Amino acid sequence: MEKVGIVGYYQLKPELDIMMSPYEAIFTAVRGALDSAGLKRKDITTVVTCTNDYYDGKTISNCFKVEAGGAYMKDETKVELDGAHAAAYGLYRILSGNHKLAMIYGFSTPSCYFYEPVRILELDPTFDRTMSVINPYTTGGMQMRAYMKAFGVNEEDIAKVAVQNYKNCSKNSLALPEAKKPDISVQDVLDSEILSSPLRRLMYPIPCDGATAMILAPERQSLKITDNPVWITGMGQCQETYYLGDRDLSISVSMEKAAEKAYKRAGINDPKSEIDVAEIFGHTSCEELILAEAAHLSEKGKGAILLDSGPALNPSGGAMSAFTPCASGLTRLVEAAKQLRGEADGYQISGAKKAIASGQVGFCAQNNIVFVLEGGG
C-alpha cells in the first residue's frame, strides 16, 4: 500500500451537552483542521463525512451539513459507521489518484438522543429487537464474563484498565471533564454500580458530544503541506457475524483479521515490539483488552500486561476520554497521530515511531477497522 499523509486535524473539546448547533460544531472542527494544516477551503477536493441519521434524528443527515463541512461544490459523501471508516473511505479516494486532499469529519451529539436505546435499532428486527434483552450493557456484561472465564482473568485486572484510562484522561486537555479522575483507585471502579454483571459503571465510557476532523493527502502533497506529516502505512477492516451465539465473545475474530491485514500492508512482522502506541476504541474496558490482544499486542488473556510494558495502550485515555458516536474511531486516529508528531502535550510517549489506531461499530465490536501509522519527520 502506498502511504498517505495525515496533514491536519482538529478535535472539538467534548462535553456532555455542548452549547453549539451541529453546524457550528462541524464548522469549528473542519475550520480548525484546515488552519492546523495552513490550508484554505478551496484546497479541499473531497469531503467524507460520518454522521448517522438515527443519531442526528434526521433523514439524510449529511445534506444540510454540506456548507458547514466545507463541501459546497466538492466531491462529498457520507459513511454511516464510525469515523475511522470514513477515514478509510478517504484513504481509498486519495489512493485512487482522483483526489489530492480529503477532509474527513465525524460528529454526533448524544445529548440530543438516548444513546443506548438508539443502539437497539441495530438489532435484527425479526427476533432480537422484539425480545429487547440485547443492549450495550448486557452484551458488555456477557463479553466480560466470557473473557474472564476463558482466560481466568479477574475483575481487578479489568478495573485496572479503567483506572489507567481515567488517569490518562486527567493528563489529556481534550478529554471529557467528567472522565478526568487522577485519584481514582481500583476499588472505586469495583465499588461502582453494576450495569450488567460483571460490567460496572466505571468500566463503561460516557457518551458525549463532539466533533473531530482530519485531513488526508497523498505522499507528495503531504510533504509540501507540512514538514511533519504522519503516514498511514496500513489499513485493515473486517466485519464478523452478527449473532452473539455464533461468536466466541472472549476473542475478536474481526479485529484479528483487520489487524493482520493492516500489519501485512504496512510490513509489520512483530507488532509487539514494533508498535509504540496503540489507540484502541473499546466500548468497555474489557473490550479494550480483547481488541488489543486481537491486534497481537499481547498474548490472548494477558492484555493487562500492556498496562506496565510493551506498546503504550491508550495514552490519551481511549474511549473514556471522548466517547462520541461517529467520531470515536477518528479521534483515536488523531490521538495516535498526535503521539507520532510529538504534539501530545502532557501524555507524550517519548520516541514513538509507529502506532495503531482502531475504530469499531456493532455489538461486541462486530465491525473493526485498524490503521497503522508511522511518524514522518
Place this chain on the structure above:
Amino acid sequence: MGEKIISKINLEDEQDIYVKRGMVRAEFDFWVGIVMDKFYEGLQNKQFIGTKCSKCGKVFLPPRNRCADCFAKAEEFVELPQTGVVKNFTVSNYNVTERRVRKAKEPNMVGLIQIDGADTAMVVPIINTNPDDLKEGMKVKVVWAKNIKGHPNDIAGFEPVGGG
C-alpha cells in the same frame, strides 16, 4: 425513530401539534420473511422450528435462510426440543428499550441459550430463579407466555430444569 424537536418560540395562536416540545414518532412494521414465518408459526404451537444448512448441516435457532460460512441455503426446517444449555449470562440492573433507559426494579437475568440440537445460541431472558444461582452449563427449559400470539414474546423466558 424518535425525533426531539425543541422550539423556544411560542407561536401566537397557531401552536398546534407541528411545533412543540416532544417526540415525533414513526412506526415501523417488519416483514418476518421466509424462514422466520415458520418460526413464528411454530411459536404459536409452542414449538421451536430451526433451519438446517443444506451444505454443512448446521442447525440455526432462531432460523436464518443462509448459512454464513457456506453461503448456502438453509431452508430445511427442523423441530427442536424445548430444553437447552446456558452458554453465557448476565444480570442487568437496567431496562433498555427503544425509547429509554430505566433502572430495573428487579434485576434482569439474560442468557445466551443454546437449544439442544441447535448449533447456535439465542439471547433470551432467564426467569424463575435467583441471580446468584445462575451458572454456565446450566440446563434450562422454556416457559411460554400466558397468551400465545405467534410472536417472539411468546417466549416468556427460560427457567432452570427442576424448578431451580
Place this chain on the structure above:
Amino acid sequence: MAHKVQPAIISCGFCEHASKRSDVNMAELVNEAVEDCIKKANIDWKDIDAVINGNMPAFEGANMPELWMGDHMAAKNKPMLRVTTGGTTGGSVTIAGYYSVASGLYDMVLAIGFEQQSCGDTTVGLASVGLGEFTIFSDLGYTIERMRSNMGGGAAIGIASYQAMNYMRRSRATEEDLARVVVQNRRNAAKNWWTHLKMPSITIEDVLDTPYISYPLRFGMVCPASDGACAMLITTEEKAKQIADIPVYINGVASYSNESAILGIDCAGAGQVDPCEQLGAMKSAEVAYGQAGISFPNKEIDYAEVYSPFPNQELMWVERVGLFEENKAPEAYQNGVTALNGELPVNCSGGVNSTNAIGASAMERPAEAALQIMGKAGNQVPKTVHTALGHGWGGSINLITHVVMSDEPQRKWR
C-alpha cells in the same frame, strides 16, 4: 497521474421490485439481488474481497442494518463499508465500489443498494429532512401556515413541484410533455423483468386524467414507493477481462454537492433560489466527463439513465448533464430521440418513475446502463451502446452522483 487500477463492472443483480415484498424480510430481499449478481458473474462468493452497502435507514426503522444482514450479503469476515447519502445512496455505493477497487486495496467488491419501504412510512422519513429545519424556521418567526406552504406537500413532491414550475417557465414545457415522459418510462418498464409499475398500454390521456397532487404534478406522474435491492460486482480490468464477455469500465465518477435547498444553513444564505438550476449536477457532469475523456457528451454518450422520480426532472437532468441543449429536451422527447430505438435512448429500464426503491434506485441507474453496454439489459436497445451514463440525485436536492462508463478502459491521462 495515470490511472493505476481501472475498475470495471462485471455483473449486476436485481430482485423483483414491488410495492410490498411481504414474502421476504429485508435480509432475504437483499440476498435475492446478491445471489442473482453472483450467479450471473459465475464466480465463487469467497472471491469477493469487500462489501459496500447502503440504504436510507430512516425508511425501515433499522439503523446500520448491514450489521445483522451481513451474512446474507456474503460478507462474513470481510471488510464492510456503509455509505448512505439519501436519494443518491445507490450511486454513492457504486462510487465507493469504484474507489475501493481504484485504490488498489481490493480486487473484487460487491456493492449493494436496497430498500424495503413497505416496512415504514416513506413520507414520514422524508418529512424529517424538513422537520429538522423547523427550529430554524420558528426562530425566524415563520408562522406554521407559512411553513406548511413552504414545505409544500412534504419533502420530495413539495420541492419537485417547485422544480417543475421553474422548469416549465424556462422551457415552456407543458403538462403533456411531462405526461409523455411518464408514458415512455412506464411502457419501457413493462419490458423489464424486475420493475414495479408495468403499464404497457398507458397513454398520455390516461396520465392527464389523474388528479393533481401538487400542481403541476399529477398522481399518475409520481414514482411509486417500492421494495427492492440491486447488487453490482466491481473488479479490476485484468480480472474483468477473465470473467466477463464485455466488461464495463467505470471511467468517470463525481458527486459534487450543491448548497442545501430552501434557506441554506441557519438561514444565513439564500440556498438554491432556483431548484432547477442544479449547479452540482453540472459540475459533477463536467468532472466525470473530464475523467472519462468525453468532450461532447451529446455526441459521445450512447445511452443515459437519469434519476427522475418526477417527469419534469427527467427533462431537466438530460439538459443539465449535457445530453441536450437547454430547454430542448421536451422537443427531443416529442420526436422520439430518447425512445428505445431513438438516437439517444434514455431510461429504457423504466427509470425511477416506474420503480423507486430509494436506496437501490441510484444504483439501478448505473447498473442498467452497464447492462445496456453488456447487451444483457431487460429492455435492450437495438443499437450498440459504447458509452453510457448513470446519474443519481438526492439530499435536499443538492446531492448528485454521476457515473460514466464505457466498453473501453480509460485512455486519457489525467
